[in-house]
Amino acid sequence: MHVIRVLSAAVALAALLHPPARAVVPQPDTMRGIASPAATLSSAGEGRRVYLKLNCYGCHGMHGYGTMGPNIAGEGDVTEWIYAGGAQGMPSFRALMTSTDILNMNAYLKSIGTPVEPTFTHWWEAVPSQ
Numbered sequence: 001m002h003v004i005r006v007l008s009a010a011v012a013l014a015a016l017l018h019p020p021a022r023a024v025v026p027q028p029d030t031m032r033g034i035a036s037p038a039a040t041l042s043s044a045g046e047g048r049r050v051y052l053k054l055n056c057y058g059c060h061g062m063h064g065y066g067t068m069g070p071n072i073a074g075e076g077d078v079t080e081w082i083y084a085g086g087a088q089g090m091p092s093f094r095a096l097m098t099s100t101d102i103l104n105m106n107a108y109l110k111s112i113g114t115p116v117e118p119t120f121t122h123w124w125e126a127v128p129s130q
C-alpha cells in the first residue's frame with residue numbers, strides 16, 4: 001500500500017514537473033515547408049512567386065514556355081489543371097494552392113511575354129532583389 005502511494009505521488013509530481021508538451025498546430029505554410037512573405041507584389045508578381053515556389057518551372061520552364069511539360073505562357077485559367085492534374089504527368093496542386101494563388105497564377109501566365117512580365121527568381125524575398 002505504502003509503495004503504491006509513494007509511486008502515485010511520484011507520478012503526480014512528475015506530471016507537474018513535466019507537463020505534456022503543448023500541441024503544435026501546423027500552419028498551412030509550415031506544412032508546405034516554406035513560408036511565403038506577406039504579399040507585396042502585383043497579382044502577376046505573386047503568381048510568379050507561386051510558380052517558382054511550387055516548382056512549376058521544373059516542368060514548364062523558367063518562363064512558362066515549356067520543357068517536359070507544355071508551353072503554358074498566356075494560359076487563361078489554370079483552375080481545372082491545378083485541381084485535377086493531368087494524365088501525362090501534371091500533378092494536382094489542389095492541396096498546395098489557395099484560390100488567391102490560382103488567380104495570381106492566371107495573372108502571371110497571362111503576363112508572360114508582355115512588358116509587365118515579372119522575371120525575378122528570389123521569390124522568398126518580400127520584394128525580390130533578382
Ligand code: HEC
Nearest residue numbers: 054055056059069070072075078081086087088089090093
Ligand atoms: C512534374 C511536372 C509538372 C509540374 C511540376 C507542373 N506541371 Fe503542369 N503539366 C505537366 C504536364 C506533363 C502537362 C501536360 C498535361 C497532362 O499532364 O496531362 C501539364 C499541363 C499543364 C497545364 C495545361 C496546359 C494545356 O494543355 O493547356 C497547365 C495550365 C499547367 N500544367 C500548369 C502548371 C502549374 C501552374 C504548375 C505549378 C503549380 C504546374 N503546371 C506544375 C507537368 C507538370
